[in-house]
Amino acid sequence: MKQHIITKYVKTSIIVVVTFLSIPFFMDYFKTEELVQDEKKVEMKQSTITGYNEGKLSWKIESDNIWSTKSRYLFHANHILSGFIYDSNGELVIDGVKAKKLTINTRSNTITILESFEADLLAREDKKKEGIGSKLYAEEMTQSEKIKIRSDELRYYSDSKKTYLSTNVELEKEDAVIRPLKSVEIDNDDNIAYIDEGFVMISDEYRVSGNQMVIYIDEDLSELYGNLVFEKFPSKNIDDAIDEQEKTLIRHSTILSCDEAVYKESNEVKELIVSGNIILTQKGKTVTGDNGVYDQSNNYFELIGNITVELDDLDWLYDEETKKKLANEDIKESLNQATHIKSDKIVFDGDNKLTTLFGHVTIIQDDKTITADKVVLHDETSLVECEGKVKVVKENEDTLYCSFLTINIQKExxxxxxxxxxxxxxxxxxxxxxxxxxxxxxxxxxxxxxxxxxxxxxxxxxxxxxxxxxxxxxxxxxxxxxxxxxxxxxxxxxxxxxxxxxxxxxxxxxx
Known part of the structure; x- marks a missing residue:
């Protein structure tokens, strides 16, 4: 019994001693706060501190004034001239770091920034353009190829290759700025940025909001999830040369909502792929469908699956001068009627000014129903072409069957x-x-x-x-x-x- 008590006492004493001796280590490991300059022990002017992980370059910080205190593991700087963060293979992924109030913990291999952080996220050349054979260095990249990041706070963990941005975070590419509602996590090895608690993206022409975003930096590709809303703002400067119909369309904002989206850029093609509960709205017009693709470069939008189109009226098909000249009373009446359309697919070709409906097309107004395999609206000439098994039913009395029906709305x-x-x-x-x-x-x-x-x-x-x-x-x-x-x-x-x-x-x- 006595021997057991002695053994227990010895173990307790050892634990107490080890814990006491470990206190400085833990303090060094977790301590990141900036100390006042009066506590400086070592100061280095115009210096560079470089961090390594398993023998490979991990990060590099350059400053005009780096100093340490009592802890030999903590280094501080009030101003960073430049900084660089690398992946596990030693390839640069974050370039041009500038910030204030920096603390480096060489024991935990972490960096903490508490003010005015900014840098550039880079696409790795060997991942993005594999097989090209030429090396594109960071200084040779144009700003449009980089993602500028800003935040008040940054925490970088070299061992896990993770970077966390918080408080007033912004990611900017070309003319668009992404503002996460809370924070961003960046996996430096995969070169992927994660936004999980909501975001807003805005430019001069559009605004996008949603719950989550994943940015694949190497691939110029982004995935968006949850309660997505894309809004294209009305045009501020309208060209007098365009027709009155197009002027009417661009005077109003266009809103697209959906569950998921993928945005990608390659070979100067900018493409947005959307899916899930798609609703496209503009003043007096609503279009719904299952899946869609918008080719921004070619001004082309395709919507597939369970298409519905709801139009409050058809008044927008005519300019004011043409409406005054209309003689056909049936056409005049049709302009003021609501129109309901169903099809398997719809295509908006902006460059060629065509709107095309494919598959089981049904067009319904109060006094008529038109069905066809394909319907094409030539926006510029207001010519409507119905193809395939065309059927027109007028007030359940007159019926027309044909294989090709053309309606010239302007010329009646x-x-x-x-x-x-x-x-x-x-x-x-x-x-x-x-x-x-x-x-x-x-x-x-x-x-x-x-x-x-x-x-x-x-x-x-x-x-x-x-x-x-x-x-x-x-x-x-x-x-x-x-x-x-x-x-x-x-x-x-x-x-x-x-x-x-x-x-x-x-x-x-x-x-």
Missing amino acids: QFFIFLIYSSISPTSHFSIERLLHSCHLSEKSPHDFSIFFDTFFSYFSSCDCMFSDSARISFFKYSLIFSVPAIASTLRVPAEIAVSEIILIRSIISVF
């Missing part, structure tokens, strides 16, 4: 074509019989005359010849028409070989 003209699936050379149908079989429209011959003149001038360019014995198996399109136009404008042979005729009543009134 309609073009209708039928693609035949087969041609029978022995089947003949008299034009006179066709005229008498059609249900007549109450529209004026003048309305139809514009339509037919344009139609036949189109086919004249194909050098097509008509005669009593001519076959039209090579002739891709035919026309559905009513009587008043034929009587005064058409001069064609008495018989044309066809395989089928679809008689439509009141074609123009469908629209």
